[in-house]
Amino acid sequence: MRNLFVGGILLMGILSTTVLAHVGAVGVVKERMESMKTIGAAMKQIKAMINGRADFVPERVKELAGAIADHSGTAINRVFPVGSNFEPSQAKPAIWENWQVFADLAVLMERQALQLAADAVTSGAVAKAYQELSKTCKSCHKKFRLKKKRR
Numbered sequence: 001m002r003n004l005f006v007g008g009i010l011l012m013g014i015l016s017t018t019v020l021a022h023v024g025a026v027g028v029v030k031e032r033m034e035s036m037k038t039i040g041a042a043m044k045q046i047k048a049m050i051n052g053r054a055d056f057v058p059e060r061v062k063e064l065a066g067a068i069a070d071h072s073g074t075a076i077n078r079v080f081p082v083g084s085n086f087e088p089s090q091a092k093p094a095i096w097e098n099w100q101v102f103a104d105l106a107v108l109m110e111r112q113a114l115q116l117a118a119d120a121v122t123s124g125a126v127a128k129a130y131q132e133l134s135k136t137c138k139s140c141h142k143k144f145r146l147k148k149k150r151r
């Protein structure tokens with residue numbers, strides 16, 4: 001009876017550790033997807049101002065570009081712990097095989113987002129900085145993101 005009780009406690013311990021590890025892992029994938037969504041939404045709003053579909057408000061561009069910078073650089077590194085490319089993540093294993101390349105792109109994104117904020121004076125300057133930044137998005141996605149979500 002006592003053995004059964006101890007066994008039960010042990011099993012509970014093992015189960016809750018597994019569950020916690022899983023929740024933590026899902027957490028970071030979810031967190032970075034949301035982070036990328038924030039970045040994507042900010043880019044869309046800036047683009048609308050460049051195209052004249054929205055009023056060009058320099059202060060707003062600065063704010064949006066600042067939000068992108070906040071989600072770049074080491075903030076990116078933090079949400080990509082080694083091997084965290086499980087469902088439904090689109091992260092490629094190549095990230096951890098070429099970590100320096102990946103980390104450098106994250107830093108470049110931060111620098112270009114800050115440049116975009118600094119250039120938020122005329123719509124022309126914003127358009128140019130926006131172009132540079134969006135090249136970095138594409139370059140990183142091409143190397144390190146799967147085209148389709150895993151299902």
Ligand code: HEC
Pocket residue numbers: 029032033034036037039040043068076088089090091092102103105106109133134136137138140141144145
């Ligand atoms: C350092 C590499 C890197 C850079 C730079 C980068 N991304 Fe990403 N992005 C990724 C990876 C990897 C994923 C897939 C993450 C996952 O599914 O776990 C992703 C996913 C996304 C997603 C999909 C999120 C979702 O809901 O699944 C969007 C939108 C996105 N990125 C937008 C952008 C934009 C816009 C930029 C540029 C301003 C950018 N990214 C720059 C690596 C990068």
